[in-house]
Amino acid sequence: MTLAVRDLTIRFGGVTAVANMSLDVGAREIVGLIGPNGAGKTTFINCIAGVNRSVAGSAVWGGREILGLSPAALLRLGVARTFQSVVSLHDLTVLDVVKLGAAAHARRRSGFIAQFFGSERTFEDELCESLLKPLNLADVARSPIQTLSYGQRKSVDLARALAAEPQMLYLDEPVAGLTYQEGLNMGAVIRSVRDRFGCSVIMVEHKMDVVMATCDRITVMAHGSRIFEGTPAEVQTDQEVRRVYLGDA
Numbered sequence: 001m002t003l004a005v006r007d008l009t010i011r012f013g014g015v016t017a018v019a020n021m022s023l024d025v026g027a028r029e030i031v032g033l034i035g036p037n038g039a040g041k042t043t044f045i046n047c048i049a050g051v052n053r054s055v056a057g058s059a060v061w062g063g064r065e066i067l068g069l070s071p072a073a074l075l076r077l078g079v080a081r082t083f084q085s086v087v088s089l090h091d092l093t094v095l096d097v098v099k100l101g102a103a104a105h106a107r108r109r110s111g112f113i114a115q116f117f118g119s120e121r122t123f124e125d126e127l128c129e130s131l132l133k134p135l136n137l138a139d140v141a142r143s144p145i146q147t148l149s150y151g152q153r154k155s156v157d158l159a160r161a162l163a164a165e166p167q168m169l170y171l172d173e174p175v176a177g178l179t180y181q182e183g184l185n186m187g188a189v190i191r192s193v194r195d196r197f198g199c200s201v202i203m204v205e206h207k208m209d210v211v212m213a214t215c216d217r218i219t220v221m222a223h224g225s226r227i228f229e230g231t232p233a234e235v236q237t238d239q240e241v242r243r244v245y246l247g248d249a
């Protein structure tokens with residue numbers, strides 16, 4: 001399935017946060033969305049995730065217009081997301097949170113988790129095996145979220161989103177707040193998630209070394225619009241991108 005966003009525009013009062021923004025994401029493609037603070041990246045994701053109501057444009061996912069659909073409706077179409085800021089959900093355990101992600105999507109029991117319903121293995125065992133182990137969370141499966149490091153909580157948020165078996169995954173700054181090494185690990189995890197689950201990914205991220213190592217293609221936003229699109233190597237060498245974003249004079 002592919003996503004085609006065209007001419008998306010959204011205003012907050014007098015501020016045009018996203019202006020005629022277009023973006024294509026192919027099947028199994030990881031697209032990086034970068035740009036300075038306030039460029040409109042989160043707002044753009046919120047529009048195609050059913051949170052913000054855009055004033056104009058279209059977003060076609062798998063042949064269907066998805067602008068205006070609720071997050072729950074999008075989940076049923078295989079679109080899931082993680083959040084820029086992860087919150088601690090009191091004393092819920094890692095498994096509790098991941099089960100919430102699976103439950104949110106329980107009606108679409110067709111994929112890899114579903115095949116274990118009704119079999120000898122328990123659902124929790126399967127979640128541990130298929131999701132928590134690859135994200136290095138198996139050892140803390142029954143630990144309360146508050147006892148986890150920030151980096152581990154980011155992984156829990158990713159596991160929650162993956163429990164819905166998405167075909168499209170929006171990641172808003174998955175590496176923010178992580179240590180350098182945790183960030184590189186997360187980048188590798190995102191690529192392995194794509195390989196394993198076969199999903200497409202839009203990844204908003206600031207840490208350039210992770211973006212370069214993780215993404216197949218990169219779109220650069222500034223002032224609500226796309227100013228450049230290319231491979232990681234092309235983005236690194238483009239003069240205008242270096243000036244606007246990477247801080248060159």
Ligand SMILES: Nc1ncnc2c1ncn2[C@@H]1O[C@H](COP(=O)(O)OP(=O)(O)O)[C@@H](O)[C@H]1O
Pocket residue numbers: 012015016017035036037038039040041042043044
């Ligand atoms: N709910 C809102 N109300 C008013 N202005 C907003 C709102 N959300 C975002 N903005 C504004 O939209 C612009 C883009 O913000 P944002 O999407 O958060 O940027 P980024 O994620 O690229 O840092 C900023 O100028 C921000 O202040």
Ligand SMILES: [Mg+2]
Pocket residue numbers: 041042043084
């Ligand atoms: Mg943001």
